[in-house]
Amino acid sequence: MTAHQVTAHQNSGSWLIRGVTIPGSGEQATDILLGDGSVTAVGPAASQPGARLLDAGGLIALPGLVDLHTHLREPGREDAETVATGTAAAALGGYTTVHAMANTDPVADTAGVVEQVWRLGRAAGHCDVQPVGAVTVGLNGARLAELGTMADSAARVRVFSDDGRCVSDPLLMRRALEYVKAFGGVIAQHAQDPRLTEGAQLNEGEMSARLGLAGWPAVAEEAIIARDCLLAAHVGSALHVCHVSTAGSAEIIRWAKSKGWPVTAEVTPHHLLLTDELAAGYDPVFKVNPPLRTATDVAELRRALADGTIDCVATDHAPHPVEAKETEWAEAAFGMTGLETALRVVQRAMVDTGLLDWAGVADRMSVRPARIGRLTGHGTPLAAGAPASLTLYDPAAPAQAVTPAGASKSRNNPFAGMELPGRVVATFLRGVPTVLDGKLA
């Protein structure tokens, strides 16, 4: 039998994953037995007659990855992505849950729309879809949406965000924080002062000046984060900061956390690896909101993720149809895809650099995002009794160029052509494989 090959036995619902390493659990190869949606046993030579066998020699097992920030585009922009294609991309990237952002058409600002997205996710079956509710009606920043009815709906919304837009009105932000406190929700802020970024195209600095692109100053992000940290402390309610992109933002969050304030934060794979220098060729695949920043920012974001100031990695997977990206820089849409490459990028940026070990990756890409999303049944360290949702990854797979074609409907992947290490070999969702041998199961 070749490595990672699957041997089918009787038609049993159980799987025996043989010879795998669970980071943080002694680093010795062991066996994991899955059955009935749970991890039944962990230990050498765990066995079960009739279980299907997966030879996982050389692989590591991580609890299924959780993304706090995915744009699935459905309803409304099914030409860019659907719940089915986006969750297939997620499974191939090792994810077992994605939080679907609310900037769809119609906007996910009612119980009806969030339940629709939740049902589409269940029907697709590639991974769990946890809808994010809009903070304001129509993302218009004028009036609070029906946060309570979305929380009480079948979709059980706990994370609310106007992502794509900033809740810039401080009184509205305060009211939103006050409202979700009652049911333990969290407001996820897209921190971007709208006045300071009118017409902005690229990080304000040497590159934007050289390329003649309107600058996007770091302070436009940092000022909102500072204000919202103060509001979260004042109200005593949870703030989550989306896609932190500057060294200054990390410093503000570090300060807020040192006070014990209820603030969490995420960073994207692209902000951990790419810089504004890539805009030199005016290729809009590198146009994103917030923009790519400088090498100094990248270094500080990595340090903040490593020391826990930034809690987690979130993809901000933002698919766009070809015509929206293959145009002039100024006209192109903001956003990059990222679900299928996130873990490989994190290996390159954080593990291969010695900043984070694989137990740390499990924490930043599964345990902590599940906690921030108030999820049950995800982000549980792999042990007997835990949900059988996990990712098998080959960190030793030689670096290979990222292919632009994947399960996502869109092709705006900034890592396409770039050589990245590692390979997602298999993903299990409650004991059922969604990916085997790197392909949809």
Ligand SMILES: [Zn+2]
């Ligand atoms: Zn955003």
